Amino acid sequence: MIEDAIDLLVFIAFIGLLYLLASSFLSAPLEKEKMVIKHNLEELRYEYILTVMLKSKVENETMFDLTFRAKDDKEAWEKWKKGFSRFSSYFKDGVIVIDGIVVFKEGKFIEGWSTKPGSVIKILPVKKKFFINGKEHTIEFYIEFEYAEHLDLNI
Amino acid sequence: MTSPYATAKKYIFWTIFSIVLLTAVFSFVSLINRIKTNLATFPDELKEEIIAYRFLFSCFGDELGVIDLKRFTNETLNQCYPTESTKDFNFALKLSKAKRQIVGKNFYWSEDRTITLPVIVKDNNKEYVDNLIIYIRRPI
Numbered sequence: 001m002i003e004d005a006i007d008l009l010v011f012i013a014f015i016g017l018l019y020l021l022a023s024s025f026l027s028a029p030l031e032k033e034k035m036v037i038k039h040n041l042e043e044l045r046y047e048y049i050l051t052v053m054l055k056s057k058v059e060n061e062t063m064f065d066l067t068f069r070a071k072d073d074k075e076a077w078e079k080w081k082k083g084f085s086r087f088s089s090y091f092k093d094g095v096i097v098i099d100g101i102v103v104f105k106e107g108k109f110i111e112g113w114s115t116k117p118g119s120v121i122k123i124l125p126v127k128k129k130f131f132i133n134g135k136e137h138t139i140e141f142y143i144e145f146e147y148a149e150h151l152d153l154n155i
Numbered sequence: 156m157t158s159p160y161a162t163a164k165k166y167i168f169w170t171i172f173s174i175v176l177l178t179a180v181f182s183f184v185s186l187i188n189r190i191k192t193n194l195a196t197f198p199d200e201l202k203e204e205i206i207a208y209r210f211l212f213s214c215f216g217d218e219l220g221v222i223d224l225k226r227f228t229n230e231t232l233n234q235c236y237p238t239e240s241t242k243d244f245n246f247a248l249k250l251s252k253a254k255r256q257i258v259g260k261n262f263y264w265s266e267d268r269t270i271t272l273p274v275i276v277k278d279n280n281k282e283y284v285d286n287l288i289i290y291i292r293r294p295i
Binding site: 004008011012015018019022023026027030034037041044045048049051052053055056057086087090 | 164168171172175176178179182183186187190193200201204208211218219220221272273274275282284
């Protein structure tokens with residue numbers, strides 16, 4: 001009787017293991033595919049929001065014009081903050097980087113234009129590149145995974 | 156001749172074995188069904204979001220993300236995205252600051268999902284940033 005009970009237990013454990021294996025093998029590629037599509041949709045969404053933000057105006061000046069003047073012009077920076085505040089709820093979980101410098105992080109503006117983003121793991125990176133008077137400018141948005149300056153990550 | 160004890164033991168064993176086997180079969184069937192459901196529902200999210208983006212690109216304005224308030228009407232919505240019945244994806248749109256809401260011909264409340272995105276609203280000579288709330292009703 002005990003032997004039969006052990007046989008039965010082994011059988012149940014085998015079926016359980018088979019079920020676990022089947023469920024992970026069958027759903028893993030599907031989940032991966034789903035993640036890729038979701039990721040791309042998110043990228044598309046942030047690309048759109050960033051475009052609208054740059055197109056919007058503050059006192060007859062576009063946010064695009066203000067974005068690259070704000071670094072050297074205090075008045076432009078104040079206007080930029082005012083204009084950006086209308087969109088901050090969309091970006092509150094991420095980081096905005098202009099010309100390689102963090103200007104908005106964790107829902108707050110970074111004053112002083114001195115924080116460099118360093119090497120970080122970037123999720124959902126949306127990058128826009130512009131040439132103004134022959135000089136390259138960038139505006140980036142990404143969700144930061146963690147700061148990892150000690151690692152040489154170039155993601 | 157087999158003893159009654161051995162016969163009883165055999166019956167108990169096979170009864171439990173059958174229950175376990177049946178449970179296993181049902182679990183595998185439900186697993187396959189779950190995967191099938193996953194496969195079927197996800198494209199809905201993709202499809203509805205792609206349709207929703209047309210309201211930002213060309214329906215109510217000539218530029219990406221710009222809505223001309225004069226064109227933000229039920230008629231424009233129905234022309235831009237005509238639907239046959241509730242078996243299609245149906246939409247209702249609301250501009251929160253402008254306090255204007257338009258509803259597709261076959262849209263019936265309540266919504267299955269909402270997407271909120273910023274837009275630039277042009278109202279005569281005025282121009283301001285607003286939030287466009289897109290209410291999505293999936294095929295019934």
